[in-house]
Amino acid sequence: MRLTTKGRYAVTAMLDLALHAQVKPVSLADISKRQKISLSYLEQLFSKLKQQALVLSIRGPGGGYKLNKHPQEVSVAHIIDAVNESVDSTSCGGVGNCQEGEMCLTHHLWTDLSAQIHTFLDDITLEHLLKRRDIKAVANRQTEHHLLDDVAPLTLTSNLSNSLTRTLTNKKG
Amino acid sequence: MRLTTKGRYAVTAMLDLALHAQVKPVSLADISKRQKISLSYLEQLFSKLKQQALVLSIRGPGGGYKLNKHPQEVSVAHIIDAVNESVDSTSCGGVGNCQEGEMCLTHHLWTDLSAQIHTFLDDITLEHLLKRRDIKAVANRQTEHHLLDDVAPLTLTSNLSNSLTRTLTNKKG
DNA sequence: TAATACTTGACTAAAATGCTTGGTTATTAA
DNA sequence: TTAATAACCAAGCATTTTAGTCAAGTATTA
Ligand code: FES
Ligand code: FES
Numbered sequence: 001m002r003l004t005t006k007g008r009y010a011v012t013a014m015l016d017l018a019l020h021a022q023v024k025p026v027s028l029a030d031i032s033k034r035q036k037i038s039l040s041y042l043e044q045l046f047s048k049l050k051q052q053a054l055v056l057s058i059r060g061p062g063g064g065y066k067l068n069k070h071p072q073e074v075s076v077a078h079i080i081d082a083v084n085e086s087v088d089s090t091s092c093g094g095v096g097n098c099q100e101g102e103m104c105l106t107h108h109l110w111t112d113l114s115a116q117i118h119t120f121l122d123d124i125t126l127e128h129l130l131k132r133r134d135i136k137a138v139a140n141r142q143t144e145h146h147l148l149d150d151v152a153p154l155t156l157t158s159n160l161s162n163s164l165t166r167t168l169t170n171k172k173g
Numbered sequence: 174m175r176l177t178t179k180g181r182y183a184v185t186a187m188l189d190l191a192l193h194a195q196v197k198p199v200s201l202a203d204i205s206k207r208q209k210i211s212l213s214y215l216e217q218l219f220s221k222l223k224q225q226a227l228v229l230s231i232r233g234p235g236g237g238y239k240l241n242k243h244p245q246e247v248s249v250a251h252i253i254d255a256v257n258e259s260v261d262s263t264s265c266g267g268v269g270n271c272q273e274g275e276m277c278l279t280h281h282l283w284t285d286l287s288a289q290i291h292t293f294l295d296d297i298t299l300e301h302l303l304k305r306r307d308i309k310a311v312a313n314r315q316t317e318h319h320l321l322d323d324v325a326p327l328t329l330t331s332n333l334s335n336s337l338t339r340t341l342t343n344k345k346g
Numbered sequence: 347t348a349a350t351a352c353t354t355g356a357c358t359a360a361a362a363t364g365c366t367t368g369g370t371t372a373t374t375a376a
Numbered sequence: 377t378t379a380a381t382a383a384c385c386a387a388g389c390a391t392t393t394t395a396g397t398c399a400a401g402t403a404t405t406a
Contacts, residue, residue, distance in 0.1 A: 003262050005395070012279050027351065036272050041396055047353070060404025061350040076282065089176050099209050102314070106185050108307045109249065109297070116293050120286060134281045141275070178364070200382065211365055216384070233373025234381040 003087055007080040009037050010045050014079050017055065018071050018126045019139050025057075025064030034142050045083050052082040072127035077118055087121065089114045180253040182210050183218050187252050190228065191244050191299045192312050198230075198237030207315050218256050225255040245300035250291055262287045 016031050028046060032039040046065060049055045056068045080087055090110040092098035129135055189204050205212040219238060222228045229241045263283040265271035302308055
C-alpha cells in the first residue's frame with residue numbers, strides 16, 4: 001500500500017488550488033507558502049498532475065496553475081493515482097504472482113482492500129471537500145496567516161475577530 | 174499509511190498457522206517453507222505477535238507456535254496492528270498538528286480514511302479467511318508443493334489428480 | 347529586457363524495509 | 377548425558393523509497 005506524504009501533499013495542493021480558484025491562476029510559490037510544502041517538490045507533483053490533465057499551467061509573470069476540471073469532477077483517488085502509482089495494497093500489483101510466480105494465500109484479501117479504499121477515495125471529490133466545515137476553518141486560518149505574515153498585521157486583526165483568530169494568536173505568540 | 178510486506182507476511186503467516194492448526198504446534202521453519210518467507214524475518218514478526226498475545230510458543234523439539242485465540246476472534250486489523258504500528262494514514266498520527274503544529278487542510282480526510290480501512294480489516298477474521306474458496310485452493314496447492322518437495326514425488330501425484338495439480342506441474346515444469 | 351513562473355533532470359540525505367548473521371536458551375528424544 | 381531441535385534475541389546491512397535540493401533551462405509578460 002502506497003499512501004504517503006506524496007499523495008497527501010498532492011491532495012492538499014489541489015484543494016488549495018480549488019480554494020483559491022479565481023480568474024487568475026495560482027502560483028506554486030503561493031501554495032508552497034500556504035501549505036508549507038517545498039516549492040521544488042510541488043513542481044514535481046504538479047508535473048505529474050499536469051500529465052494526467054488534472055491541472056493546466058500558464059507560464060510567465062502572473063502565471064501559475066488552474067484546475068482543468070470542475071471540482072466535482074476531480075476525485076481524491078484520481079489525484080493520488082496521478083502522483084503515486086495507485087493505491088494498490090497487493091505486492092504483486094494485482095497480477096497474483098508474488099510467491100515465486102504463484103498466488104499467495106492472502107492475495108484476494110489485498111485486492112478487496114484495495115478496491116475498498118479506491119471506492120472510498122473515488123467518491124470524494126474536491127467539491128465535497130470544499131464544502132466541509134473543518135476544511136473551511138483551516139482554510140480561513142491559513143488565509144489569515146498569509147495576510148498576517150505578508151501585509152498589514154495590525155489593521156487586519158480588527159476585522160477578523162472570531163475565536164479562531166484568537167486561539168491562533170495565542171498559539172503563535 | 175503503513176501497509177507493506179511486513180503486515181502482509183504477518184497475516185499470511187497467521188493464516189498458515191490457522192490452516193495447520195492441529196494438536197501439534199507449527200514450527201516457523203514449516204511456515205517459512207510453505208509461504209516462502211525468510212525464517213529469521215518470521216521470528217521477528219512472531220516475537221511481536223506473541224507480545225500481543227495472538228500466539229503462544231512451545232520451545233524445544235516438536236515445538237512451534239499455536240494460535241492463542243479462536244480464529245473468529247482474530248481480525249486482520251489486529252494482526253497488522255501487532256506488527257506495524259497501526260494502519261493510520263495521517264502524517265500527524267491523529268493529533269492534528271502536521272503543519273507546523275497546526276492542522277493541515279486534509280487532516281479529516283485521512284482520519285476518515287483510516288477509520289474506513291480499520292473497520293474493513295477489523296471485520297475480517299481468520300475464520301472468514303479460512304472459509305474462502307480461493308484461499309482453500311491456494312492452501313491445497315501449497316500442501317501439495319510441500320509434499321512434492323520433501324517426501325515422495327512419484328507416488329503422490331497419482332492421488333492428487335485435479336486440474337490444479339496439472340496447471341501447477343505445467344507451470345513449474 | 348528583466349522579472350516571473352513553469353519545466354526538466356540529476357542528485358542526495360535520511361528513513362524504512364526486508365533480510366542476514368551469529369549467537370543463546372529451553373526442551374526433548376536418543 | 378548428549379545431541380538435536382526450535383524458540384528467542386541483538387546487531388548490522390543492502391536495497392529501496394521518500395522527500396527534498398540544486399541547477400539549468402524555457403516561455404511569457406510587464
Ligand atoms: S499479493 Fe497478489 S499474489 Fe500475493
Ligand atoms: S494529517 Fe493530521 S494535521 Fe495533517
